Amino acid sequence: AFLVRCPARASDVHYRWEEDELTHTLLVHKKTDQSLRRAAMWHLRAVLPTVAQRAWVLTAHTDEFFYHDPRVIAAHAEANGADMSFWFALHVLPHPSEREAFQTAKAPLVQQRFRHFHHNLRGTGYPFLEGRLFRDGPQVQFGTEHYMVLPAKGLRRSWPTPEGFSKEVLAHLTAEAGEPVKGPVYLHYKVTDANPADYEELSYLSAD
16 A cells, blocks of 8 residues: 555655644634645645645545555546546445454454445445545645535646546446446545444444
C-alpha cells in the first residue's frame, strides 16, 4: 500500500498540532473539516511551493491504507484535464465471523484483526465515494463547511467523475456490458475495537 511505504521514504515530515498558537489563530471559525484543512494547507504552503508548482496534494488519515499510488492517479487526472480526484472508500468494520478470533488472540495489526469492508453504501451498488486528491493553485481555497474534504473553492473538474459512479450508470454497466466500475480505492479502518458500542451509531455503514 502506498501510505505504508511513505514514512521510510520521507525525509521532511512536519508535525502540526491544533494547540499550536498559529494553528489556533488560523481556526478563527468553528472547527470543521474545511477549517482544519485550511490551517493544514497554510502550513504546507509555508514550507513547499505547492501553488507555484501546481502540485498535487493528498489528504489522508492515519487509519487509511491506499491501494493505488496517488501519483499515478494524479497523472491520469491531469492528462484528462482534471484538478481533483474522488476515491472509493472501503470502510472496514468488525464482522461477526471475526469475533472469536479477536477475543482469543488479538492480532497486533488492525489489518489482521478485521478483514471485511462495506462496499454497498445504502443500496447504491458502490462504496462510499470521497474526494482525496487535488491540484493546488492560486484560486484553490478551503472554506468553513463540515463534511467536505476537498477545497470548497477553485477546483473545476474531477477524474474519475462522481457522476460516473451513479446508481443508473452502475445498473447500465452491469446489465449491458458487464464491465466492473473502475476507480482509485483506499481502505478506511473505521474502528479498531470489536466493541459494538463503538460503531453502532454508524449503523448505515454496518457490513452486509
